[in-house]
Amino acid sequence: MLHAEQDIILYGSGRRCARILPLLTRAGVSIKAVIDSGQAKQGTWIENLEVQAPSVLREYKDTVLCITVADPVEQEQIRAALQREYGYDLTYEILYDDLALEAVLLIQKIKTERIDCTEGCEPHIVFDCGSGLGLGGIEEWTKGLCTELLKQGFDNLHIYTDTGKYQVQNVLLPVVDQVLDKNKLRFREEILECIMDYLTDLLPVTVIAGKPESFLEAADLLKQIAPDKIRIISVIHGGEEHLYKLYDKYMANTDFFVTVSEDIKRDLMAKGVAKERIASITCPVACEEKTERAYTTDANLPVRIGYAGRIVITQKRMDLMLRVIEVLEKREVPYLFEIAGDGSYKAEMEEKVTASGWSEHVRFVGLLSREHIPEFWRRQDIYVNIADSEGRSISQLEAMVNGAVPVVTCTSGTQEDICDGDNGYLVEIGNYEKIADRIVHLATHRELLPEFGRKAHDTVYPKCRKEIHTGFWEDLLKSGYGYH
Numbered sequence: 261m262l263h264a265e266q267d268i269i270l271y272g273s274g275r276r277c278a279r280i281l282p283l284l285t286r287a288g289v290s291i292k293a294v295i296d297s298g299q300a301k302q303g304t305w306i307e308n309l310e311v312q313a314p315s316v317l318r319e320y321k322d323t324v325l326c327i328t329v330a331d332p333v334e335q336e337q338i339r340a341a342l343q344r345e346y347g348y349d350l351t352y353e354i355l356y357d358d359l360a361l362e363a364v365l366l367i368q369k370i371k372t373e374r375i376d377c378t379e380g381c382e383p384h385i386v387f388d389c390g391s392g393l394g395l396g397g398i399e400e401w402t403k404g405l406c407t408e409l410l411k412q413g414f415d416n417l418h419i420y421t422d423t424g425k426y427q428v429q430n431v432l433l434p435v436v437d438q439v440l441d442k443n444k445l446r447f448r449e450e451i452l453e454c455i456m457d458y459l460t461d462l463l464p465v466t467v468i469a470g471k472p473e474s475f476l477e478a479a480d481l482l483k484q485i486a487p488d489k490i491r492i493i494s495v496i497h498g499g500e501e502h503l504y505k506l507y508d509k510y511m512a513n514t515d516f517f518v519t520v521s522e523d524i525k526r527d528l529m530a531k532g533v534a535k536e537r538i539a540s541i542t543c544p545v546a547c548e549e550k551t552e553r554a555y556t557t558d559a560n561l562p563v564r565i566g567y568a569g570r571i572v573i574t575q576k577r578m579d580l581m582l583r584v585i586e587v588l589e590k591r592e593v594p595y596l597f598e599i600a601g602d603g604s605y606k607a608e609m610e611e612k613v614t615a616s617g618w619s620e621h622v623r624f625v626g627l628l629s630r631e632h633i634p635e636f637w638r639r640q641d642i643y644v645n646i647a648d649s650e651g652r653s654i655s656q657l658e659a660m661v662n663g664a665v666p667v668v669t670c671t672s673g674t675q676e677d678i679c680d681g682d683n684g685y686l687v688e689i690g691n692y693e694k695i696a697d698r699i700v701h702l703a704t705h706r707e708l709l710p711e712f713g714r715k716a717h718d719t720v721y722p723k724c725r726k727e728i729h730t731g732f733w734e735d736l737l738k739s740g741y742g743y744h
Contacts, residue, residue, distance in 0.1 A: 268359070269320055270294045271338060272328035273301050273311045280328065280360055281307040283449065287363040288370075292323055297341070317346040324352050326359045360449035365485055368456045372486040375463050383491070384462040385737060386418045388475040390440060390455075393419070393426035397654050398470040398497060400630065401543055407431055408730040414737070420458065420475060452478045463489045466737065470495045472506035483513045491515045493736070498651040499524045499672025504531065516736070520652035521673030541732050542676075542723040543654055546634055547661040551717050553638040555663075555709040562596040562621070563703040566640030566664060568628060568655045571603035578605050580646045580692040582612055585622060587696035593703050597622045600636060637662035641709050642702060647671055648689055660684070660720045663713035667698045677723075683715035 266289045270277050273296045284291060285307075293316050294309045296302060301311050317325075325348065327335050342348040354362070387402045406417055410431060419432065422440040439458045445451050455478035459465055463486065469476040476494065483490045494510065495518045496503070504527065507514075511531075517538045519525045525540045556563050573579045581599075588595055599609075599622065606624065613622045628636055637643070643659030645668040650656075652673035660666055660677060666684035668674055669691070680686040685698040702708055722728075 265290050267292045267320075267323050268354075269317070269323050269325045270328055271314070271325060271342075272296060273298075273304070273306050274328065276328040276330055276356060278306060279447070280326075280356070280363070281309075283360060283363045283367075287366040289363060289366070292320055297338075314342070314346060317342065317348050321346075321348060322352060324354055326354050326356055328356055330356075357448065360447075361452070361481070364449050364453045364456065365481060367453070368460060368482060369485040371457075371460050372463065372482070372489065375460070375486075375489070381464055382416055383464040383466050384416050384418060385414065386420050386437075386459065386462065386465055386467045388467065388469045388471065389419050389421040390473060390475045391422075391471070392424050393421050393428060393436070394424075398495075401654075402470070403429070403432060404544065404726075405730065405733060406435060408726060409733065409737075410435070412730065412734055414734075418462065420455075448474075452481065455479075456482050459490065460486075465489070466491045466493065468493045468495060470497060472503070472510060476510055480510050480513045493518060496520070496524055496528070496651070498649065499527060500649045504528075518736070522676055523672040524651065539732070539736070541729060542720075543652065543657065544726040544729040545654060545658045545661055545724045546630075547721055547724045549721065551638065551661070551663045553663050553713075555706070555713060556641050557706040557709060559704070559706055560594070562594045563699070563706070563709075564639060564641045565595055565597040565644055565699065566600070566637060566642070566659065567597070567644055568600040568633070568636065568658070569645070569653075571599065571601050571606040571609060573605050575649055576603075576647050577690075578603070578609055578646075580690065581644075582609060583692040584644070584646065584696045584699070585613070585618060586616070587693060588699065589616075589618060589621070591696070591700055593700050595621055595699070595703065598625050598636070598640065599623070600625045600628045602627055633658055634662050637664045640664045641713075642667055642699060643684075644695065644699065645669065646692060646695055650674070652676075657720050657724055660716040661724055663717050665702060665709060665712040665716055667695055667702070669695070677720050678716075679719075683712050683719055 268289050269292050273294050291309055294306060294311050295314045295316055296311050297314055302313050304311050327338055329335055339350060387406060389399050389402050393399050402419060406419060409417060417435045419436045421436060421438055422442055423438045428436055440454055445454055451474050455475055459482055467479045479492050492514045493516045494514045497520050517528055519540045520543055522540050525538050528538055529535055570576050571578050610624055613619055637659045643664040643666045647669055650671040656666060666678050669689045670686040674686055678684045678686055687694045
């Protein structure tokens with residue numbers, strides 16, 4: 261790590277040099293020279309420093325150097341020239357992004373050392389919603405949980421987010437911190453410094469991160485320089501290998517992991533995370549102990565099928581959902597399929613449905629508000645999901661707790677809620693023909709709908725209750741894992 265009064269030479273006097281110089285100055289780094297091979301640049305001034313010829317390196321062979329030029333090809337040419345012409349030892353080189361980050365860390369280290377976290381001081385609790393406060397699953401979960409924690413007397417809550425315009429309940433307005441201005445902060449080091457400044461002002465702090473993005477990175481960096489003043493809880497919502505890889509570099513500094521399924525918990529344990537550092541909890545959904553609803557048991561009427569979620573190909577595989585519909589059409593199944601949601605594939609999907617003459621059986625109902633979701637599922641006989649991957653689908657829980665029979669691909673967490681052939685059906689990932697076959701089976705054996713639907717509700721209701729989830733988080737945040 262850089263230290264105060266560290267000597268640095270910068271190669272290149274362009275925009276990236278101008279960008280990093282103020283940061284290095286604030287970090288107390290000593291700029292021994294700014295050099296540039298362009299003769300037109302030599303003798304000009306940048307931030308009160310005269311741009312010199314590379315030959316000055318003969319005086320500073322053991323000084324750390326950073327090439328500020330962005331083009332990687334040009335960087336390699338510069339490195340070769342430095343070795344060939346000036347005998348510079350490249351083991352002293354530091355990459356531009358690393359230097360910027362080291363400078364940010366040095367600035368924050370100086371700040372945190374001045375903070376006296378008196379023993380017993382109540383920590384602030386910060387939930388990450390850096391992607392905004394729109395209708396995303398993590399964002400809705402955060403708002404719902406924080407609302408309940410406020411009712412339980414937590415007066416030290418914060419929701420970190422950006423400066424966008426969002427509809428937020430009045431009860432949450434005092435705890436929403438709109439910190440990140442994405443229109444002004446474009447570079448990684450600027451964003452990380454913004455977040456670290458925010459967290460440093462709240463020390464001691466417990467952070468709850470739901471994505472392996474800038475907020476978690478900033479918290480991880482802050483913990484490296486103030487390990488006794490920050491605790492990190494990572495909530496892992498997805499069970500895909502690429503997601504685990506993104507979390508790899510944060511594993512060591514994360515104090516506790518909360519997973520949305522036992523599958524994810526087992527995966528983390530297989531990667532070396534101690535069992536004592538992980539808990540699995542089902543996300544809450546609006547639910548009732550008994551669900552009053554009807555099923556389409558008359559075989560002459562269309563069986564009702566529903567999907568609610570992102571209408572995209574990646575992960576959700578809505579292109580395969582079209583293949584399911586095609587099979588249902590060929591087998592002349594009486595059905596009505598309602599598709600709720602939005603996404604990049606929606607327009608193309610609508611065009612395909614219209615062009616194929618399926619519009620009588622397939623309806624796109626748009627985005628649903630939270631209060632209308634139970635009503636949507638209570639009018640569906642079957643819930644279908646053909647995703648390649650899920651963490652623990654909230655939509656699945658909402659469907660099942662309202663009595664819709666699940667017919668889904670076997671992704672992470674599904675086997676915790678669905679017993680194949682008892683309260684729904686599990687199908688191999690990508691097998692759209694089998695998805696369609698299970699729907700056909702239910703459509704021709706309508707007596708199974710109320711039986712499976714009741715079992716679906718009874719399976720997930722005890723797990724989905726809001727008070728269970730709130731109690732879990734209340735205990736966790738008051739325990740040593742929240743802060744000690």
